[in-house]
Amino acid sequence: MRKSLLLTGAVLLLAGCGTGGKASSHADQANGQKVFQAKCAGCHTLAAAGSTGTVGPNLDDAFRADKQQGFKQNTIQNVVLLQIRQPSAPMPPSLVKGADAQDVAAYVAAVAGTGSSNAKPPSQLGTDGKTIFKAECSSCHTLKAAAATGTIGPNLDQLKPAQATVQHQVEVGGGPMPAFKGKLSDAQISAVAKFVSSSAGK
Ligand code: HEC
């Protein structure tokens, strides 16, 4: 119920005031997926993108009911666009703009509530630091050794943090970064900290 109310409210808002134009019908969803993975995946779960972020709402859950109730894809696209243009904290403002915003909105509207997640739960990731980094950190951080290009958190190749710094940050989180203690085992946290400190900047 809550979601339908939210949708109706957002659609009225869109109809009522200048929010910078409506959803494009010529969006490039392949680009939308790339933008999603770089800018949104760290905070949102979306099965089709393989993302498991938990800072913001699960976008499959958020839009599944709306789809089942027959909301048009274009309507959902407008809701996503509105959220990008006028986000409520802690979702950052001005994250994506212009065509990228159109593309990512179209992509989310198309895939939300569809795909089945192929992301592994943390307990099945093992203790290889690189594997853990790719699954849990790459959507927010850039680190060449893991082919990661996220931009929500600092670029770790530039930061070159010490192992103890990474370990502490992963345990307690900070800002929009979630705490991983309890989600990752102590051995997994040590492994990822070692991987980051030994590979950053190389
Ligand atoms: C730093 C974390 C963060 C990032 C990055 C982020 N979001 Fe969010 N997002 C949130 C949070 C937290 C909320 C819930 C805000 C609230 O409580 O109103 C949210 C809400 C949303 C909603 C509304 C869902 C609902 O249940 O109504 C949509 C849609 C959304 N985000 C899409 C995106 C897209 C698309 C991107 C990338 C362009 C993105 N978000 C990037 C944290 C984030």
Ligand code: HEC
């Ligand atoms: C949702 C996005 C997100 C995810 C996921 C994420 N981080 Fe972060 N990370 C950030 C942000 C944002 C900051 C900056 C925090 C601040 O300014 O307080 C940060 C900061 C850091 C720092 C810098 C700490 C310092 O003292 O300067 C390290 C190291 C780090 N993260 C490692 C990781 C590792 C390793 C993982 C995976 C286990 C991870 N992060 C997952 C967003 C994220």
